[in-house]
Amino acid sequence: MTTHLALLRGINVSGHNMMKMEVLKTTLEAVGFENVQTYIQSGNVFVDCTEENAASVGFKIKQEIFKAFGHEVPVVVIGKTDLEVCFANNPFLKEKEVDTKKLYVAFISKELKSDSINDLKISQFKPDEASIDASRIYIKYAVGAGKTRFDQKYIEKKLNVTATIRNWNTITQLLNIFENKN
Structure with a gap:
């Protein structure tokens, strides 16, 4: 398992791209991410998965956010x-x-x-x-x-x-x- 940190851009800012972190956590767990943990409402999300490639993890998170919330949210994943x-x-x-x-x-x-x-x-x-x-x-x-x-x-x-x-x-x-x- 690799732990990744997904940095979401532009969520929960001035009433735009609103999403509750608990719902985001549940959404990501439902597609196979483990030990999902968020930090503050501005889009810092830790996930564990077998995928080591940060760009692939970011793409998957971006897709799931769009499916669940309808927001096109840029994601940068770091370790x-x-x-x-x-x-x-x-x-x-x-x-x-x-x-x-x-x-x-x-x-x-x-x-x-x-x-x-x-x-x-x-x-x-x-x-x-x-x-x-x-x-x-x-x-x-x-x-x-x-x-x-x-x-x-x-x-x-x-x-x-x-x-x-x-x-x-x-x-x-x-x-x-x-x-x-x-």
């Missing part, structure tokens, strides 16, 4: 190692007195090229900052996520990918859940 690497490689954590409430990570559906940061033209969003590492974009917002145009929609459009963003507190909690599962 425990992805979160561990996320912690190890976040360049903003190395700064003295960094405010972790301003740190976010965009999880991307595919590995990015090292020059993808140029495509984002992050300098036009100063003082917000960003750094790319494989299939993650580390973000440090100067004011906050709600007051910037450097968001998931912008990232998706510029890089032609699926992206979903989580704040640092959520990422910390998700890693804790992963660690307690094993």
Whole structure:
């Protein structure tokens, strides 16, 4: 069995793509996922299954959400190692007195090229900052996520990918859940 973390984008936000996590849990269990566990209402779902390929797991979850809820929801699936690497490689954590409430990570559906940061033209969003590492974009917002145009929609459009963003507190909690599962 492999444990996967499915990060659903754009559910239960401002009355859009509403779904109760308990119903989602039951839906995924009914199609063979085991030990389904959700964390908060914004679409963080742990599943165990024999399938090791994250993209295949994401596709199946996306299909089941559409069948059960009628929502077309992008899904990015990651593993425990992805979160561990996320912690190890976040360049903003190395700064003295960094405010972790301003740190976010965009999880991307595919590995990015090292020059993808140029495509984002992050300098036009100063003082917000960003750094790319494989299939993650580390973000440090100067004011906050709600007051910037450097968001998931912008990232998706510029890089032609699926992206979903989580704040640092959520990422910390998700890693804790992963660690307690094993």
